[in-house]
Amino acid sequence: MAQLLFCFLLTFAALGPFASEAAAPASLYNWMFLSVNDFTWSNCDGNWSGNIISLSVSPNPINIPGELTISIVLETTERLTAPTKIILTAKKKILLSWITLPCIDNIGSCTYDNICEVLDTSFPLGEPCPEPLHTYGIPCHCPFEAGVYSLPEATFTLPNVELPSWLTSGDYHVNAVIMADNQKFACANFTFFLGS
C-alpha cells in the first residue's frame, strides 16, 4: 500500500511513473524548477477498506529537483489482491471552475490497470523490496494483507523531470480510487499548488 501510495504521490507531483524518469533528457534547456506547495490530503467520505491514517510530506514547498521527506501510515481492513486498479481524476482550477485534465503520457486523469503486475515488473519477485520498504517490512507485491502499514520518515531525491507543457502552475485537485475486483476499495483526495 505504501508503495502504491508513493506511486500516486509521484504522479500527483506530476513526476510520472518510475519508468519514464530515466527517459527525461538532461539538456540544460529542459531544466525546470518546480515546486509543490501546500499539499493536503483527506480520505473520501464513506466506509472504505483502505484508509490513510496519517501522511506528512515536507518541506513545504517540495522542490523538484530536490529532496522529499515522507511519512505515512496506511490501514486496510481487507486483503488487497489482484486484479487491482487505480483511477486518478485530476482537476485544475481555471478561473473559478475545476476543469478535469486528460490523461496524456501517463500523467493526468489516468487509470492504471493491473497494479499488481506493475509492481511485479518494477520489483523482481524473490528479491527483497527496495529500501526503505524492506527495513520497515512493507511488502511491494500483491497481495497486501489486512493490517497497518507504517513508513516512518523516509527521504527521497526527486530528479529533474520534464513536464508536459499543458501542466502549468496553479491549483490542482486529485481524486484517487483503488478498485479491487471491480469494487471501490479506497478513495482519497489530494490538493496542492504547482508552482514553477
Ligand SMILES: *[C@@H]1O[C@H](CO)[C@@H](O)[C@H](O)[C@H]1NC(C)=O
Ligand atoms: C473527494 O473528491 C471527490 C471528487 O472530486 C468529491 O466528490 C468529494 O466530495 C471529495 N471528498 C472529500 C471528503 O473531500
Ligand SMILES: *[C@@H]1O[C@H](CO)[C@@H](O)[C@H](O)[C@H]1NC(C)=O
Ligand atoms: C463498513 O464496511 C464493513 C465491510 O463491508 C462492515 O463490516 C462495517 O460494518 C461497515 N461499517 C460502517 C460504520 O458502516
